[in-house]
Amino acid sequence: xxxxxxxPQSLIVQEGKNLTINCTSSKTLYGLYWYKQKYGEGLIFLxxxxxxxxxxxxxxxxxxxxxxxxxxxLHITASQPSHAGIYLCGADSWYTGNQFYFGxxxxxxxxx
Amino acid sequence: EAQxxxxxxxxxxxxxxxxxxxxxxxxxxxYMSWYRQDPGLGLRQIYYSMNVEVxxxxxxxEGYKVSRKEKRNFPLILESPSPNQTSLYFCASSLDRxxxxxxxxxxxxx
Numbered sequence: 001x002x003x004x005x006x007x008p009q010s011l012i013v014q015e016g017k018n019l020t021i022n023c024t025s026s027k028t029l030y031g032l033y034w035y036k037q038k039y040g041e042g043l044i045f046l047x048x049x050x051x052x053x054x055x056x057x058x059x060x061x062x063x064x065x066x067x068x069x070x071x072x073x074l075h076i077t078a079s080q081p082s083h084a085g086i087y088l089c090g091a092d093s094w095y096t097g098n099q100f101y102f103g104x105x106x107x108x109x110x111x112x
Numbered sequence: 113e114a115q116x117x118x119x120x121x122x123x124x125x126x127x128x129x130x131x132x133x134x135x136x137x138x139x140x141x142x143y144m145s146w147y148r149q150d151p152g153l154g155l156r157q158i159y160y161s162m163n164v165e166v167x168x169x170x171x172x173x174e175g176y177k178v179s180r181k182e183k184r185n186f187p188l189i190l191e192s193p194s195p196n197q198t199s200l201y202f203c204a205s206s207l208d209r210x211x212x213x214x215x216x217x218x219x220x221x222x
Binding site: 092 | 116143145147153155157160202210218
């Protein structure tokens with residue numbers, strides 16, 4: 001089955017600092033998706049990456065998919081308290097058909 | 113407003129008492145899915161549906177049933193709940209593979 005490993009599991013940063021979250025897949029991806037979840041609430045879609053080498057940005061958040069389509073990174077520039085929450089990567093792949101998998105998440109705390 | 117709704121939001125029940133968690137979306141999406149979220153295990157797919165009358169197992173289907181009689185609704189049925197089904201459940205619907213999630217249902221089985 002598809003496995004997605006996220007690192008780190010948790011992150012505590014001072015406001016204004018940059019940070020990176022990584023997501024590694026056990027199989028070549030069809031699509032890689034980043035979501036944000038506030039504690040105990042539903043997930044909010046951030047970005048979708050499909051092509052190897054693709055990079056997308058939304059406000060101060062940038063996500064990249066590597067050329068081999070097995071690893072993605074999410075980078076936050078000049079973090080703010082509003083960035084706090086759980087970041088999850090999700091994926092579907094040619095191997096899994098219409099199933100969808102998520103990583104275990106990275107909990108981000110931003111200290112004002 | 114485009115949304116996915118789930119009911120109830122919170123539920124405490126006893127072992128063996130059948131229950132249904134409803135999910136409805138107003139976006140005319142064909143794909144719908146159920147997930148459970150547990151600490152340390154992340155979000156795992158229970159069942160998904162590509163369209164009306166088409167459902168498939170996800171990674172953790174044991175102990176759950178679903179049905180898709182209408183495009184907008186995708187209820188999750190626990191015929192005989194057990195304590196290991198205590199979890200936070202999310203329904204999602206999808207357009208072009210981007211999933212939109214409901215607010216979650218926190219289920220406790222005692």
